[in-house]
Amino acid sequence: xxxxxxxxxxxxxxxxxxxxxxxxxxxxxxxxxxxxxxxxxxxxxxxxxxxxxxxxxxxxxxxxxxxxxxxxxxxxxxxxxxxxxxxxxxxxxxxxxxxxxxxxxxxxxxxxxxxxxxxxxxxxxxxxxxxxxxxxxxxxxxxxxxxxxxxxxxxxxxxxxxxxxxxxxxxxxxxxxxxxxxxxxxxxxxxxxxxxxxxxxxxxxxxxxxxxxxxxxxxxxxxxxxxxxxxxxxxxxxxxxxxxxxxxxxxxxxxxxxxxxxxxxxxxxxxxxxxxxxxxxxxxxxxxxxxxxxxxxxxxxxxxxxxxxxxxxxxxxxxxxxxxxxxxxxxxxxxxxxxxxxxxxxxxxxxxxxxxxxxxxxxxxxxxxxxxxxxxxxxxxxxxxxxxxxxxxxxxxxxxxxxxx
Numbered sequence: 052x053x054x055x056x057x058x059x060x061x062x063x064x065x066x067x068x069x070x071x072x073x074x075x076x077x078x079x080x081x082x083x084x085x086x087x088x089x090x091x092x093x094x095x096x097x098x099x100x101x102x103x104x105x106x107x108x109x110x111x112x113x114x115x116x117x118x119x120x121x122x123x124x125x126x127x128x129x130x131x132x133x134x135x136x137x138x139x140x141x142x143x144x145x146x147x148x149x150x151x152x153x154x155x156x157x158x159x160x161x162x163x164x165x166x167x168x169x170x171x172x173x174x175x176x177x178x179x180x181x182x183x184x185x186x187x188x189x190x191x192x193x194x195x196x197x198x199x200x201x202x203x204x205x206x207x208x209x210x211x212x213x214x215x216x217x218x219x220x221x222x223x224x225x226x227x228x229x230x231x232x233x234x235x236x237x238x239x240x241x242x243x244x245x246x247x248x249x250x251x252x253x254x255x256x257x258x259x260x261x262x263x264x265x266x267x268x269x270x271x272x273x274x275x276x277x278x279x280x281x282x283x284x285x286x287x288x289x290x291x292x293x294x295x296x297x298x299x300x301x302x303x304x305x306x307x308x309x310x311x312x313x314x315x316x317x318x319x320x321x322x323x324x325x326x327x328x329x330x331x332x333x334x335x336x337x338x339x340x341x342x343x344x345x346x347x348x349x350x351x352x353x354x355x356x357x358x359x360x361x362x363x364x365x366x367x368x369x370x371x372x373x374x375x376x377x378x379x380x381x382x383x384x385x386x387x388x389x390x391x392x393x394x395x396x397x398x399x400x401x402x403x404x405x406x407x408x409x410x411x412x413x414x415x416x417x418x419x420x421x422x423x424x425x426x427x428x429x430x431x432x433x434x435x436x437x438x439x440x441x442x443x444x445x446x447x448x449x450x451x452x453x454x455x456x
Contacts, residue, residue: 053128054127054128055082055127055128055138056082056128057082058079058080058081058082059079059080059089059127059203060077060078060079060080061077061078061080061201061202061203062075062076062077062078062201062202062406063075063076063077063078063117063184063191063198063200063201063202064076064117064118064119064200064201064406064409065078065115065116065117065186065191066105066114066115066116066117066118067114067115068114068115069105069106069107069108069112069114070105070106070107072410072413073105073118073200073409073410073413075406075407075409076186077186078117078184078185078186078191078201079184079185079186080183080184080201080203080204080205081183081184081185081205082128082130083128083129083130083133083183083205084130084131084176084178084179084183085130085131085132085178086130086131086132086133086177086178086207086208086209087129087130087133087176087178087183087205087206087207087208088126088128088129088130088133088136088142088205088206088207088208088211089126089127089128089129089130089183089203089204089205090124090125090126090127090142090144090203090204090205090206090211091124091125091126091127091202091203092122092123092124092199092201092202092203092204093123093124093125093220093221094122094123094124094220094221094224095119095121095122095123095199095200095224096119096120096121096122096199096224096225096227096228096229097118097119097121097200097409097412097413097416098120098121098228098229099416100120100146100195100228101118101119101120101194101200102413102416102417104116104118104171104194105118105413110171111171111172113172113174113192114192115186115189115191115192116174116191116192116193116194116198117184117191117192117193117194117198117200117201117204118194118198118200119194119197119198119199119200119201120144120145120146120194120195120197120198120199120227120228121146121199121224121225121227121228121229122143122144122197122199122224122227123141123142123143123214123220123221123223123224123227124141124142124144124199124204124220125139125140125141125142126138126139126140126142126211127203129208130208132208133208135208135213136208136211136213140213140216141213141214141215141216141218141220142211142212142213142214143211143212143214143223143224143226143227143382143386144196144197144199144204144206144210144211144212144227145197145210145211145212145227145228145373145378145382146169146195146196146197146210146227146228146373147162147163147164147167147168147169147210147372147373147378148164148166148167148168148196148207148209148210148378148379149162149164149167149209149210149377149378149379149380150164150165150166150167150209151209151379152166153165153166156377162372162373162375162376162377162378162381163372164209166209167196167207167209167210169195170195170196171194171195173193173196174192174193174194175190175192175193176193176196176205176207177196177207178207183204183205184198184201184205196210197210200409209378209379210378211378211379212378212379212382212383213379213383214382214383214386215383215386215387215390217390218386218389218390221400222389222396222397222400223386223389223396225396225399225400226382226385226386226389226396227382228373229256229257229260230256230260230396230399231260231373231374231376231382231385232257232260232346232371232373232374233256233257233258233259233260233261233262233263233264233320233322233346233374234260234261234263234264234267234374234385234394235264235371235373235374235375235376235385236257236261236264236320236322236344236346236371236374236375237249237261237262237263237264237265237268237318237320237344238264238267238268238374239371239374239375239376240344240369240371240374240375241264241265241318241319241320241342241343241344241369242268242318242342243265243268243269243270243317243318244268244269244317245268245269245270246269246270246271247270247271247316247317247318248270248271248272248273248274248312248316248317248318249262249265249268249270249272249273249274249316249317249318249319249320250273250274250275250276250308250316250318250319250320250332250335250336251265251273251274251275251276251291251319251320251322252276252277252319252320252321252322252323252325252328252329252331252332253276253277253321253322253323253325253328253347254275254276254277254279254282254283254285254286254291255282255322256399257322257346257347258275258277258320258322258323259285259286259289259399260289261320261322261346262275262286262289262290262291263289263290263394263395264320265290265318265320266289266290267393267394270290270318272292272293272312272316273290273291273292273293274291274292274293274294274295274308274311274312274316275291275293275294275295276294276295276296276297276304276308276328276331277294277296278296278297278298280294280296288398289398293311295307295308295311297331303331303334304331304335305330305331305332305334305335308331308335309335312337314337314338315335315336315337315338315341316335316336316337316341317336317337317340317341317342318336318341318342318343318344319332319333319335319336319341319342319343319344320332320343320344320346321343321344321345321346321347322346322347323347324347324348324349324350325347325349326349326350326353326354326355328347329345329347329349329355330355330356330357332344332345333357333361333366333368334357334361336366336367337366338361338364338365338366339364339365340365341366341367342366342367342369343366343367343368343369344369344370344371345368345369345370345371346371
C-alpha cells in the first residue's frame with residue numbers, strides 16, 4: 052500500500068535537551084510539500100557536528116530536535132514541483148544544497164548556494180518554516196535540513212543527490228559530509244600534481260579523506276601532522292608516508308616541514324580547526340608555487356596572522372566548503388569513483404551498534420575507541436562508524452527498517 056500523501060509513523064532518535072541521551076520515539080512524518088522529498092533512510096552517519104549541537108555549547112540550543120546529516124536512502128514520495136526525482140531513487144541527503152538558480156549555483160567556481168547554504172539555526176523547512184516531524188502534535192525541529200536519525204525524513208530537493216542504485220548505501224553514505232569535504236579539498240582545491248608533496252594537518256576523518264585525495268592524485272610524499280601518534284599507523288592505509296608530531300620538536304612545525312622537504316611542501320591541507328595549525332599549514336608550503344587549503348572551522352574569535360611577505364613570495368592561501376562539490380551535480384560522480392575502485396571507502400568502516408543503542412555510539416565516539424564500528428539489531432538497526440579526528444571524532448551509522456505508516 053502506498054504511503055504517498057499520508058503521514059508516516061516511524062522510529063527516530065530524538066534529542067530532547069542539551070547533552071542528555073537521545074530517546075527512541077515514534078514520530079509522525081508529514082508528506083513532502085513543494086520542492087520537498089520524503090526519504091526512507093537506510094544508512095545514516097553521526098558526525099561530530101551532530102554531537103556539537105547535541106551538546107549545545109557555544110551556539111543556540113534548539114530542542115527537541117532530530118539530528119543526523121550523513122546518510123543514504125531511497126525516495127519514498129515527492130512533493131509538488133519535484134521533477135528530477137521519483138519514488139525508488141537511491142539518494143544521499145546533503146547538509147548543504149544546490150538550487151541550480153542562484154549566482155553561486157550558476158557559477159563554475161562556487162558551491163555556496165544562496166538558498167540552501169548550511170544554516171544550523173533553521174529548525175523547519177524553507178517552504179513554510181514548519182517542521183515535518185511531530186510527536187502527539189508537538190513539532191520536532193529539523194537539523195541542517197536533513198535530520199537523518201529517523202526511519203523517514205523530509206528534505207528539500209536541492210539537498211538530495213541522486214546516485215547509482217548499485218552503489219552500497221552503507222559505504223557511500225559517508226560521502227554526504229566528511230569524506231567529500233576532505234577528499235574534495237585536495238583534488239578540487241589544492242590540486243596536487245603527480246609527484247608533488249602534500250602535508251595533511253589532522254589525521255581524523257576529514258584529514259584521512261584529504262590524504263586519500265593526495266594518494267589518488269599521485270603525490271610522492273604525504274606528510275601527516277598530528278598531536279596523537281596513535282593515529283600514524285592507521286594513516287598509512289590512506290597513503291600517508293611520513294609523520295610529524297609537533298610536540299616532538301622545539302621549533303614551529305612549519306619550520307620542521309620546510310627543513311625536511313628542502314624548502315616546503317607543494318601543497319598543504321588543514322583539517323583541524325586550530326588557528327595555529329592553519330598558520331603552520333600556510334607557512335610550510337614552498338614559496339613561488341605552494342598552495343595551502345583551510346578546511347577546519349575555527350572558533351569565532353580566532354584571527355589568522357602571518358607576515359604579508361609570505362603572500363608576496365607567491366604562496367597561495369585558499370579556503371573550501373564541502374570540498375567545493377556541488378551536491379546534486381558532483382556527488383553522483385564521486386560515488387562512481389568508488390564504484391570504479393578509484394576511491395576507497397571500506398577502510399573507513401570497522402564497527403557497528405544497534406540503533407536502539409545509538410547513545411553508545413555517542414559514547415564510543417567521544418571516547419575515541421576505534422576507527423569505524425557496526426552491529427546489527429532487529430528490524431531497525433544502526434551501523435555505526437567512528438573515525439578519530441585531530442581534536443575529536445566522527446561517527447557514521449547505518450539503519451535498516453521496514454515501511455510503516
